[in-house]
């Protein structure tokens with residue numbers, strides 16, 4: 001998703017871009033394009049508009065008009081409303097599948113973009129003025145030469161491992177169980193984040209009145225929940241979430257993902273840049289992974305278009321370092337925020353429970369705190385690149 005987004009952002013800038021993807025486009029096995037719901041921040045919408053794909057995604061993206069945060073069995077809760085921020089929606093929810101489709105469809109027809117798929121990057125060699133990439137295709141092998149290799153190859157990035165770039169990694173010992181459900185009450189555009197003693201449970205509104213559940217549990221509990229039959233599963237969800245959305249029914253397919261916090265120690269080397277999950281992975285507690293990745297895209301595209309427009313070599317370290325420096329603060333802030341929330345809300349100690357509930361009450365009552373949190377959720381913090389301001393790169 002992140003790699004295709006970068007190619008879209010730079011199409012028409014006069015560059016020749018090859019996008020290499022291992023999974024065939026019509027495959028329903030592509031792990032990133034499953035039923036998982038992706039909460040898209042308002043700032044992500046602006047970037048997708050700049051890429052020209054928002055008008056096609058809009059019909060599949062449900063607006064988030066309110067966010068309701070609560071701590072199960074305790075007094076604290078907080079609400080955020082889009083109208084308080086002067087926007088139509090705080091964010092949107094689309095399935096990974098819908099997002100994947102609009103990003104990949106027609107990619108090959110864009111000016112200067114070639115999609116090579118299915119094809120696997122097997123090896124590469126970085127030289128002083130170019131990088132050479134070896135691909136394995138169904139029909140044989142192919143070699144590419146370019147000024148820059150962008151690794152958008154996910155959290156197990158082969159490019160990152162081959163370069164020997166170290167990662168700082170922390171496993172939460174938690175697994176996210178996801179499933180789409182039909183609520184008993186009519187949805188009103190509210191996204192719920194409910195902290196429970198077994199881990200955070202998010203309910204995100206989907207198009208057509210369904211809700212997407214993302215429930216983080218200990219690895220053992222997740223295994224047990226995955227094995228339940230549908231009615232026992234619904235009963236367990238109901239016990240944890242309560243009845244704000246009435247009685248849930250018609251659970252879709254369940255999937256599970258091990259959760260970790262990961263950050264690569266270097267995001268650029270000469271002629272190589274890491275973006276998206278290849279550079280960092282966060283807990284899905286506030287739905288930030290893809291949003292962070294697309295903000296990497298907006299900044300890297302800005303820096304590349306700028307260097308190319310001036311006739312500079314886009315693979316040089318001083319060009320790429322601008323991208324790494326620009327992105328550091330936002331990436332660290334989101335990692336810190338998600339990690340802090342996971343730790344704070346999974347800690348059973350009484351004083352901490354009290355503090356977090358007081359924190360939620362304070363948040364609910366203090367407009368400046370709400371505004372700060374909403375801006376962070378909307379992806380509108382810090383110095384914004386052109387695509388995040390709705391400006392074209394051409």
Ligand SMILES: Cc1cc2nc3c(=O)[nH]c(=O)nc-3n(C[C@H](O)[C@H](O)[C@H](O)COP(=O)(O)OP(=O)(O)OC[C@H]3O[C@@H](n4cnc5c(N)ncnc54)[C@H](O)[C@@H]3O)c2cc1C
Nearest residue numbers: 001002022032039120121153154276277287288289290291
């Ligand atoms: C349960 C869950 C819920 C989430 N919810 C949200 C949310 O609400 N909001 C949000 O913003 N984010 C969310 N995320 C995070 C989001 O899904 C990821 O951040 C996003 O998918 C990362 O995209 P990516 O393109 O960087 O990596 P990936 O999606 O992993 O894509 C990497 C691509 O590279 C290809 N590839 C890898 N190696 C090679 C190779 N050698 N040759 C060729 N191709 C290769 C793969 O086939 C794949 O297509 C969630 C994640 C999980 C697990």
